Amino acid sequence: MTTQERPPKLIGEPIKRREDPRLITGQGSYVDDLQPLGTLHMVIVRSPYAHARVTGIDVSAARNAPGVVAVLTPEDVQQSTEPVPVAAQLEGMHMPLRHALTGEEVKFVGEPVVAIVADDRYLAADAAELVEVEYEELPAVIDPEQALEGGPLVHGDLGTNLCVVSPIGDAEAAARAIEGAEVVIKQRLMNQRLIPNPIEPRAVLAHYEPGPGTLTVWSSTQIPHLLKTLLSACARVPEQLVRVVAPDVGGGFGCKLNVYPEEILAALASRRLERPVKFVETRQENYVATIHGRDLIGHLELGAKRDGTLVGYRIKVIADIGAYQHLLTAAIPTLTALMLQGVYKIPALSGEIVEVFTNKTPTDAYRGAGRPEATYYLERGMDLLAVELGADPVELRRKNFIGAGEFPFDTQTGLVYDSGDYEAALDKALAIVGYDDFRNEQARLREEGRYLGVGFSTYVEICGVGPSSALPAGGWEAGTVRVERTGKVTVLTGVSPHGQGEETSFAQIAAERLGVGIEDVTVIHGDTAQVSAGIGTFGSRSLAVGGTALVMSLDKIAAKAKRFAAHAMEVQADDLEFEAGQVFVKDAPEKAISLPEIATLAYNAVDLPPDTEPGLEATSYYEPGNFTFPFGTHVAVVEVDTDSGSIDLQRFISVDDCGNIINPLIVEGQIHGGLAQGIAQALYEEAVYDANGQLLSGSLMDYAVPRADQLPSFELATTVTPTGVNPLGAKGVGEAGTIGSTPAIVNAVVDALSPLGVQHIEMMLRPERVLDAIQAAKGGVR
Amino acid sequence: MPEISVTVNGVEHREEVEPRLLLVHLLRERLRLTGTHVGCDTSQCGACTVVLDGKSVKSCTVLAVQADGSELLTIEGLGKDGLHPVQQGFWDQHGLQCGYCTPGMIMAAYQLLQDDSDPSEEAIRHGLRGNLCRCTGYQNIVRAVQQAARATS
Numbered sequence: 001m002t003t004q005e006r007p008p009k010l011i012g013e014p015i016k017r018r019e020d021p022r023l024i025t026g027q028g029s030y031v032d033d034l035q036p037l038g039t040l041h042m043v044i045v046r047s048p049y050a051h052a053r054v055t056g057i058d059v060s061a062a063r064n065a066p067g068v069v070a071v072l073t074p075e076d077v078q079q080s081t082e083p084v085p086v087a088a089q090l091e092g093m094h095m096p097l098r099h100a101l102t103g104e105e106v107k108f109v110g111e112p113v114v115a116i117v118a119d120d121r122y123l124a125a126d127a128a129e130l131v132e133v134e135y136e137e138l139p140a141v142i143d144p145e146q147a148l149e150g151g152p153l154v155h156g157d158l159g160t161n162l163c164v165v166s167p168i169g170d171a172e173a174a175a176r177a178i179e180g181a182e183v184v185i186k187q188r189l190m191n192q193r194l195i196p197n198p199i200e201p202r203a204v205l206a207h208y209e210p211g212p213g214t215l216t217v218w219s220s221t222q223i224p225h226l227l228k229t230l231l232s233a234c235a236r237v238p239e240q241l242v243r244v245v246a247p248d249v250g251g252g253f254g255c256k257l258n259v260y261p262e263e264i265l266a267a268l269a270s271r272r273l274e275r276p277v278k279f280v281e282t283r284q285e286n287y288v289a290t291i292h293g294r295d296l297i298g299h300l301e302l303g304a305k306r307d308g309t310l311v312g313y314r315i316k317v318i319a320d321i322g323a324y325q326h327l328l329t330a331a332i333p334t335l336t337a338l339m340l341q342g343v344y345k346i347p348a349l350s351g352e353i354v355e356v357f358t359n360k361t362p363t364d365a366y367r368g369a370g371r372p373e374a375t376y377y378l379e380r381g382m383d384l385l386a387v388e389l390g391a392d393p394v395e396l397r398r399k400n401f402i403g404a405g406e407f408p409f410d411t412q413t414g415l416v417y418d419s420g421d422y423e424a425a426l427d428k429a430l431a432i433v434g435y436d437d438f439r440n441e442q443a444r445l446r447e448e449g450r451y452l453g454v455g456f457s458t459y460v461e462i463c464g465v466g467p468s469s470a471l472p473a474g475g476w477e478a479g480t481v482r483v484e485r486t487g488k489v490t491v492l493t494g495v496s497p498h499g500q501g502e503e504t505s506f507a508q509i510a511a512e513r514l515g516v517g518i519e520d521v522t523v524i525h526g527d528t529a530q531v532s533a534g535i536g537t538f539g540s541r542s543l544a545v546g547g548t549a550l551v552m553s554l555d556k557i558a559a560k561a562k563r564f565a566a567h568a569m570e571v572q573a574d575d576l577e578f579e580a581g582q583v584f585v586k587d588a589p590e591k592a593i594s595l596p597e598i599a600t601l602a603y604n605a606v607d608l609p610p611d612t613e614p615g616l617e618a619t620s621y622y623e624p625g626n627f628t629f630p631f632g633t634h635v636a637v638v639e640v641d642t643d644s645g646s647i648d649l650q651r652f653i654s655v656d657d658c659g660n661i662i663n664p665l666i667v668e669g670q671i672h673g674g675l676a677q678g679i680a681q682a683l684y685e686e687a688v689y690d691a692n693g694q695l696l697s698g699s700l701m702d703y704a705v706p707r708a709d710q711l712p713s714f715e716l717a718t719t720v721t722p723t724g725v726n727p728l729g730a731k732g733v734g735e736a737g738t739i740g741s742t743p744a745i746v747n748a749v750v751d752a753l754s755p756l757g758v759q760h761i762e763m764m765l766r767p768e769r770v771l772d773a774i775q776a777a778k779g780g781v782r
Numbered sequence: 783m784p785e786i787s788v789t790v791n792g793v794e795h796r797e798e799v800e801p802r803l804l805l806v807h808l809l810r811e812r813l814r815l816t817g818t819h820v821g822c823d824t825s826q827c828g829a830c831t832v833v834l835d836g837k838s839v840k841s842c843t844v845l846a847v848q849a850d851g852s853e854l855l856t857i858e859g860l861g862k863d864g865l866h867p868v869q870q871g872f873w874d875q876h877g878l879q880c881g882y883c884t885p886g887m888i889m890a891a892y893q894l895l896q897d898d899s900d901p902s903e904e905a906i907r908h909g910l911r912g913n914l915c916r917c918t919g920y921q922n923i924v925r926a927v928q929q930a931a932r933a934t935s
Contacts, residue, residue, distance in 0.1 A: 016873055020873045020881075021865075023878055023881030024861070024865070024869040024881075024885075026815070026816070026885050027817065028882075029816075030816075030819070030867055032816075032819075032820070035814075122802065197916055198880070198882070199880070199914060199917075200819070200880065200882040201881045201918050248880075248882075249880065250883075251880040251882060280820075283823050284823055284824075304925070492808060499880030499881070501879070503794075632786075668922075669876045669918060672918055673916070673919050676916075676920070699823075700822045700824050700826035700914070701826060705914050706913065707910075707920075708911055708920040709908050709911050711920055713924070714921060
């Protein structure tokens with residue numbers, strides 16, 4: 001080794017985020033912060049009805065209103081743009097398309113009908129008030145089960161509300177197993193509709209410049225590259241002339257993994273007007289016009305032997321997808337199907353996923369996207385089975401776990417779990433909660449009339465999405481490393497972080513591998529003009545897939561650097577090592593060339609090694625060979641007030657295994673945030689529609705995004721079981737908190753109330769539902 | 783149109799404004815102080831929180847004309863002379879992810895510590911209940927405010 005000091009270790013260290021200085025000083029740059037000269041503002045007139053025929057649109061007053069520059073109507077938009085894109089297409093699926101504006105028949109409250117473009121947002125809103133749309137109201141269907149049983153048709157021309165049915169597993173084997181089982185649990189389990197609620201609403205700014213003919217679109221998106229391709233088609237601008245930039249993005253949680261009508265409209269308006277056009281949705285628009293999540297009813301049957309051994313699992317899932325498919329709508333419930341088996345050995349399993357149209361906002365990916373539902377069904381099922389058998393819910397789980405020695409493990413749903421040690425995570429959680437002591441304390445307090453409960457959820461999820469065969473637009477990721485002439489390093493990645501901190505974690509990887517200071521590395525993302533290709537950030541994929549593309553490029557850089565060094569030092573490249581920012585001769589470490597010196601050789605290019613191009617830059621596309629499967633155990637401790645029905649969440653323990661960790665600070669933050677959303681599904685959040693299809697929980701006043709005093713401090717721990725799928729050994733952690741936590745809460749509340757005979761309560765667990773369940777268990781009504 | 787005078791982060795501004803102009807739009811679109819964000823339309827999220835004459839307010843619920851003659855402190859003014867301890871706390875404790883709620887959260891926390899220099903965890907959680915964060919689950923925000931309280935006491 002040379003005399004130069006080894007730079008500090010970075011991978012695995014809690015490095016403070018490099019994004020933060022700008023964000024804590026108000027220097028962030030979100031879409032609505034951008035205001036190019038001449039920016040116009042767009043406001044949308046939306047359907048107030050869940051289902052209605054549009055019989056007349058009069059925009060004459062709006063056109064003449066002060067400040068109005070353009071009014072877009074459905075007829076015009078339908079001729080000038082392509083329909084809102086749908087990427088997930090399942091076999092036999094009905095796919096009714098819609099354009100960015102609807103002029104014939106509106107099918108959900110919030111559907112865009114007219115767009116107004118004006119000098120400022122106040123004037124645009126004024127003019128929107130002057131648009132007169134005549135509607136003839138039609139019967140709406142809100143309940144998905146009713147929709148299947150001959151309710152009003154959402155799309156009359158289809159003759160059915162059934163979108164698609166997808167089977168999974170071996171139906172005959174599962175039927176036989178359940179028929180022959182000594183014990184069978186049957187339960188209807190509702191996984192309610194949720195609203196994603198990133199604190200930054202959707203925003204888009206489109207700027208068409210007639211000189212070069214380019215369309216630049218700044219969008220609050222998770223998928224700038226996919227948006228570029230799709231928007232180019234929708235707005236009819238050649239793709240090579242479209243640039244999409246995702247600047248700072250204020251959260252997404254899946255709902256910005258899409259292409260929305262307003263993005264198409266802003267692009268069209270800007271092309272027409274040759275001026276920048278901005279649209280920023282209000283929160284109340286966000287509630288009806290941005291995708292929702294979940295809304296799956298599961299009819300579960302779980303069969304076991306008396307000793308608790310699982311023998312069969314069958315489930316019918318009815319997914320209420322709303323009025324139309326969005327980008328990935330139809331694929332989300334199929335993720336539930338893939339993950340039905342959870343952490344257990346189940347010899348026979350089958351599922352039937354029924355997707356149904358209703359007159360509601362379309363659903364699509366919301367944090368967890370299919371896996372929280374699968375986990376909820378199975379983990380509630382395991383607790384119901386434990387009660388039926390009189391078994392301890394912990395020991396029942398342990399008895400059926402896939403063992404640590406059984407990986408890679410083939411599931412009944414066609415997946416191959418990469419690695420796992422479910423018992424280790426469970427044991428760690430048990431130690432933290434102090435399980436035996438808790439059961440004693442619980443029994444003692446019950447004597448006093450206090451109802452405490454503990455609930456478990458042992459989960460596995462599917463991450464690192466994913467092999468391209470599993471995704472409609474490819475599941476690879478791209479990454480470039482460029483060593484600049486001065487030896488400074490630029491990393492360009494196709495992932496598009498919006499809070500996940502890859503400007504830090506990717507810099508940690510690059511800096512450590514190249515042996516340079518982290519301050520000498522800059523990570524660029526979210527701009528299709530700078531980053532040549534990418535897929536985006538979703539499905540807990542950024543590190544496992546995007547990080548691997550980065551590692552591949554770093555390996556290429558190291559190999560090329562060695563070629564330059566070997567040529568300069570007149571040695572064989574194989575005799576060289578690359579470490580700590582130096583290339584040196586293995587047997588004579590005093591013979592070394594630094595990275596900046598190699599960069600000079602590479603770019604001055606006066607004496608190139610044979611068959612070597614100038615420059616020191618490498619791009620890689622990584623195609624994952626498999627998904628990754630993080631896992632863990634979540635435990636909730638609650639006390640229920642049986643007089644008021646209120647629930648006090650006293651402790652929440654989360655033991656998660658996401659494989660190797662690059663930055664524990666970021667991992668902890670991801671878990672915290674996921675837990676908050678998963679706990680909120682159990683306790684606080686539910687999108688509620690009335691019978692006419694009006695969203696009653698249509699604003700932040702009516703929909704309970706949890707506040708600081710509604711959550712406890714979480715108790716976190718990790719186990720580390722690396723994956724062999726990628727060289728980082730990292731699995732992904734963005735959604736784990738949301739996936740594991742929800743059933744733990746419900747299980748805890750039911751456990752607390754089990755002495756009263758309560759066996760199940762549907763989410764979200766609002767006090768009146770808790771009181772109703774207590775009363776029903778007593779054989780009466782409240 | 784009425785003319786108003788406001789002092790923002792120590793700088794006086796005179797502006798002609800429509801009576802209906804919201805304070806947050808005055809700050810963001812006229813004065814180009816875009817650190818203050820808008821996250822909702824019902825005064826629930828607190829992303830627009832600024833300090834007006836020594837009180838934290840949601841600037842989406844204040845008309846610009848109501849701020850006439852007032853002194854305002856926004857996120858841009860808080861860290862003028864190096865990071866304020868509240869900002870430092872958010873950085874050190876990973877108290878933010880997407881950063882969108884952060885300026886409002888920091889301003890609310892700043893005012894909370896002005897009113898109570900040594901708040902309990904419960905007081906911090908209660909004091910910040912007017913500000914929504916969807917990313918962090920609040921735990922590291924609590925730690926950030928606790929660090930700031932220690933640093934300033």
